[in-house]
Amino acid sequence: MCYNEITFMKRILNKETPRYPDQEVRVAGWVNTRRDHGKIVFIDLRDRTGLLQVVCSSNLAEGIKEEDVLEIEGIVKKRPEKMINTELETGKVELKAEKIKVLSKAESLPFDLRDLKVSLPTLLDYRPLTLRNEKIKDIFQIQESVMDGFRKAAQKLGCTEIFVPTITASATEGGAEVFKLDYYGYSAYMAQSPQLYKQMMVPIFERVFVISHVYRAEPSVTTRHLSEVIQLDCEFGFVDFNELLDLLEIVGSETLKNVESKCPKILKEYGVEKISWGKIPRLTLREAQEIIYKETGRNVINEKDLGPEDEIDISKWARKEHGSDLITITHFPTKKRAFYTMPDSENPELSLSYDLLFKGIEICSGSQRINDYNQLVQIIKNKGMKPKNFEMYLQAFKYGMPPEGGFSFGLERITKQILGLENVREASLFPRDMERVDQRLSLLQKKKKIKTKN
Amino acid sequence: MCYNEITFMKRILNKETPRYPDQEVRVAGWVNTRRDHGKIVFIDLRDRTGLLQVVCSSNLAEGIKEEDVLEIEGIVKKRPEKMINTELETGKVELKAEKIKVLSKAESLPFDLRDLKVSLPTLLDYRPLTLRNEKIKDIFQIQESVMDGFRKAAQKLGCTEIFVPTITASATEGGAEVFKLDYYGYSAYMAQSPQLYKQMMVPIFERVFVISHVYRAEPSVTTRHLSEVIQLDCEFGFVDFNELLDLLEIVGSETLKNVESKCPKILKEYGVEKISWGKIPRLTLREAQEIIYKETGRNVINEKDLGPEDEIDISKWARKEHGSDLITITHFPTKKRAFYTMPDSENPELSLSYDLLFKGIEICSGSQRINDYNQLVQIIKNKGMKPKNFEMYLQAFKYGMPPEGGFSFGLERITKQILGLENVREASLFPRDMERVDQRLSLLQKKKKIKTKN
Numbered sequence: 039m040c041y042n043e044i045t046f047m048k049r050i051l052n053k054e055t056p057r058y059p060d061q062e063v064r065v066a067g068w069v070n071t072r073r074d075h076g077k078i079v080f081i082d083l084r085d086r087t088g089l090l091q092v093v094c095s096s097n098l099a100e101g102i103k104e105e106d107v108l109e110i111e112g113i114v115k116k117r118p119e120k121m122i123n124t125e126l127e128t129g130k131v132e133l134k135a136e137k138i139k140v141l142s143k144a145e146s147l148p149f150d151l152r153d154l155k156v157s158l159p160t161l162l163d164y165r166p167l168t169l170r171n172e173k174i175k176d177i178f179q180i181q182e183s184v185m186d187g188f189r190k191a192a193q194k195l196g197c198t199e200i201f202v203p204t205i206t207a208s209a210t211e212g213g214a215e216v217f218k219l220d221y222y223g224y225s226a227y228m229a230q231s232p233q234l235y236k237q238m239m240v241p242i243f244e245r246v247f248v249i250s251h252v253y254r255a256e257p258s259v260t261t262r263h264l265s266e267v268i269q270l271d272c273e274f275g276f277v278d279f280n281e282l283l284d285l286l287e288i289v290g291s292e293t294l295k296n297v298e299s300k301c302p303k304i305l306k307e308y309g310v311e312k313i314s315w316g317k318i319p320r321l322t323l324r325e326a327q328e329i330i331y332k333e334t335g336r337n338v339i340n341e342k343d344l345g346p347e348d349e350i351d352i353s354k355w356a357r358k359e360h361g362s363d364l365i366t367i368t369h370f371p372t373k374k375r376a377f378y379t380m381p382d383s384e385n386p387e388l389s390l391s392y393d394l395l396f397k398g399i400e401i402c403s404g405s406q407r408i409n410d411y412n413q414l415v416q417i418i419k420n421k422g423m424k425p426k427n428f429e430m431y432l433q434a435f436k437y438g439m440p441p442e443g444g445f446s447f448g449l450e451r452i453t454k455q456i457l458g459l460e461n462v463r464e465a466s467l468f469p470r471d472m473e474r475v476d477q478r479l480s481l482l483q484k485k486k487k488i489k490t491k492n
Numbered sequence: 493m494c495y496n497e498i499t500f501m502k503r504i505l506n507k508e509t510p511r512y513p514d515q516e517v518r519v520a521g522w523v524n525t526r527r528d529h530g531k532i533v534f535i536d537l538r539d540r541t542g543l544l545q546v547v548c549s550s551n552l553a554e555g556i557k558e559e560d561v562l563e564i565e566g567i568v569k570k571r572p573e574k575m576i577n578t579e580l581e582t583g584k585v586e587l588k589a590e591k592i593k594v595l596s597k598a599e600s601l602p603f604d605l606r607d608l609k610v611s612l613p614t615l616l617d618y619r620p621l622t623l624r625n626e627k628i629k630d631i632f633q634i635q636e637s638v639m640d641g642f643r644k645a646a647q648k649l650g651c652t653e654i655f656v657p658t659i660t661a662s663a664t665e666g667g668a669e670v671f672k673l674d675y676y677g678y679s680a681y682m683a684q685s686p687q688l689y690k691q692m693m694v695p696i697f698e699r700v701f702v703i704s705h706v707y708r709a710e711p712s713v714t715t716r717h718l719s720e721v722i723q724l725d726c727e728f729g730f731v732d733f734n735e736l737l738d739l740l741e742i743v744g745s746e747t748l749k750n751v752e753s754k755c756p757k758i759l760k761e762y763g764v765e766k767i768s769w770g771k772i773p774r775l776t777l778r779e780a781q782e783i784i785y786k787e788t789g790r791n792v793i794n795e796k797d798l799g800p801e802d803e804i805d806i807s808k809w810a811r812k813e814h815g816s817d818l819i820t821i822t823h824f825p826t827k828k829r830a831f832y833t834m835p836d837s838e839n840p841e842l843s844l845s846y847d848l849l850f851k852g853i854e855i856c857s858g859s860q861r862i863n864d865y866n867q868l869v870q871i872i873k874n875k876g877m878k879p880k881n882f883e884m885y886l887q888a889f890k891y892g893m894p895p896e897g898g899f900s901f902g903l904e905r906i907t908k909q910i911l912g913l914e915n916v917r918e919a920s921l922f923p924r925d926m927e928r929v930d931q932r933l934s935l936l937q938k939k940k941k942i943k944t945k946n
Contacts, residue, residue, distance in 0.1 A: 086698035086895045105892040144892035182653045203922050207929040218674050222926045244540035265634045357689040430930045434620040437688045438598035468657050469647040472676045475661040476884045
């Protein structure tokens with residue numbers, strides 16, 4: 039084999055190697071593990087398609103350590119029957135290395151990356167490294183398939199994808215938990231939701247979806263909240279409340295089904311039970327509270343919302359009685375919902391709002407919206423806000439708005455719930471909270487602390 | 493026909509009407525135009541699938557005006573041969589209205605929405621309304637197909653979609669044009685690019701794409717810049733410079749081809765010439781400058797970059813000589829590019845960087861990156877920055893990083909260029925600049941003006 043042949047041999051991916059028995063190939067990737075057996079060294083080489091066992095002489099493998107990046111040329115050999123590794127896609131072959139080129143040397147690792155046992159803060163302090171652990175990385179394969187499933191479901195329903203800004207002139211839905219920005223000497227705010235924009239697009243496209251970053255200056259540390267999350271939104275024109283519930287459940291189910299069909303191995307690895315796909319029950323908040331009382335003896339009737347424990351109990355009931363891991367709860371008190379939520383004409387204290395629960399946690403929330411201009415202006419005033427601040431939003435209603443409604447999912451929260459993770463931070467590549475912007479704030483920025491008056 | 497039948501008749505979409513000749517249907521949408529002919533009124537009803545001509549008695553149409561939202565029941569009638577409108581998808585039929593329900597009344601319009609002639613500020617002041625003009629709306633159909641084409645191209649190349657934050661602890665690439673945020677009493681910044689994050693993901697997924705909002709506190713008003721834009725990024729591990737140019741050109745071409753195949757009618761309406769798909773020429777900056785000199789007599793040799801006029805001239809040459817509306821320019825001066833750009837080993841003053849030009853404007857930019865940890869630390873120091881501020885980023889390189897590179901597209905800019913729009917603001921649903929956050933800042937927020945010392 040002459041020099042030129044080596045240089046110009048095209049890299050193949052690990053999973054392609056079984057197609058080249060007894061042939062010379064070139065692969066490239068990271069040293070996942072190294073096992074020494076006297077004069078023979080086994081290297082598990084990792085690339086984006088998985089692992090490949092490489093057999094080298096100890097000479098060839100001299101100095102090679104975990105996470106070094108290698109380019110290896112060698113011959114693909116079938117493994118003897120009893121050496122086949124059924125866990126690996128490449129388990130029927132191994133590569134007999136002939137030449138190894140080190141593309142990048144890794145420093146010694148601060149912890150065992152394969153048998154990763156670190157606290158959450160360490161996991162996040164070393165994010166570029168800990169993500170190299172297969173199981174940690176897999177969380178974000180699930181996340182990708184959630185997004186992919188959501189997009190496909192929305193597109194199938196005729197939604198147009200729109201792109202809306204995150205810098206806003208006023209706090210969308212009121213509330214203090216908003217990040218303030220210096221905008222060319224003026225005050226601006228980071229969007230708490232794309233809500234008003236997606237509604238404005240109903241008269242343009244009728245049905246829209248939008249993927250956006252939303253921001254909440256949540257002043258506490260919980261396992262469920264982050265300061266910046268990805269939100270998946272839909273909004274539909276010409277729909278009534280029951281159609282909205284259908285649409286919500288279609289998008290929710292299709293999204294989860296996409297994950298099940300794309301990532302069965304990861305779900306199994308995480309010990310996730312198959313999702314129960316019985317017909318999704320629909321209860322009003324009051325009905326749900328009565329069932330909780332009957333089932334558990336806990337009296338939460340007349341509470342304004344479901345607490346975390348309630349969500350778990352009513353989800354258990356849905357699974358037991360209807361074989362469904364999803365359940366829809368409707369008719370939350372109008373006062374507890376955002377201003378644009380449509381009150382129920384039969385009882386205006388309750389609203390045409392809904393939550394979709396999945397295995398005991400709310401993953402999606404939405405409502406029928408007020409689409410009458412005058413009613414909307416009145417509600418804004420009643421809430422102590424100024425119609426002037428909603429001038430552009432109100433235009434959409436002033437010039438003809440059909441009955442409409444929609445909903446939104448939180449990408450990190452749904453990822454957390456699918457895999458049963460303990461903390462939503464595990465489901466964000468680079469989570470933002472009051473303690474951390476990549477580095478811990480307490481360590482990094484003390485000197486930069488600025489005054490926060492106004 | 494009894495009441496119940498009417499109530500429960502399912503709405504069909506305008507474009508579905510030709511399937512129901514002589515049958516009763518229900519449609520819904522906005523009044524696009526109204527034309528009175530004595531006792532007969534013609535209404536063009538608009539829904540998300542297009543227009544449908546509705547014929548009503550003047551009684552039935554009483555008080556109905558443009559942009560009212562209607563639900564109409566009636567009989568689908570074939571038009572006589574000579575009344576067929578070949579411009580409309582529903583042009584072979586019309587609906588004879590029997591019942592009209594007004595779902596929402598529109599106020600009188602401030603301008604003619606069908607023959608829209610307003611200045612850019614008015615266009616943006618009335619965004620929810622002006623978008624109802626077909627030609628304005630179409631810009632965002634093009635935008636959706638750009639995004640869709642980019643995603644498909646990236647997925648086909650094996651890229652994993654990642655989601656990275658927009659709040660950052662320091663200004664990514666230096667420079668003053670960065671928005672500052674009050675982050676729980678600390679200073680944080682809005683991301684100027686997802687660059688460092690996507691690079692960090694190379695050791696995890698090898699190939700990634702990311703769609704993100706990026707922010708630039710651009711203190712001037714130009715037709716090419718916005719304060720918040722959508723950026724489409726790819727990053728690839730195990731690639732050399734020539735492979736990167738291939739990948740850049742594949743993603744660029746596939747994205748544009750998706751637009752051509754999805755939106756031929758819109759392109760025609762905008763008078764856009766078909767894209768010339770000759771083999772894309774690749775020139776170094778110096779070669780391009782020499783050609784410009786030869787072709788035009790303008791001597792720009794030794795300039796550090798291509799100016800807007802240069803981009804137009806070299807694109808003309810590419811079309812003339814190679815039948816290509818795309819051209820790739822490489823080897824920009826190392827000093828003019830971001831710190832992570834790989835210098836050319838043959839002449840370190842020039843870098844392994846590239847721009848992709850489309851019909852005379854740069855739509856995409858990228859480079860081979862420095863992947864050696866020590867070299868990267870040294871460059872950061874040389875640029876007067878602190879490696880400490882890049883601690884997490886540098887981890888990715890410290891523990892094994894293959895040769896890698898990538899590029900990014902601006903969604904608004906590419907949309908503008910495809911349609912030949914004059915101003916990038918036309919290609920953003922809700923553009924942000926130093927004068928506007930939906931409302932004009934000068935009008936809305938004077939009182940809120942805050943001090944910007946720091």
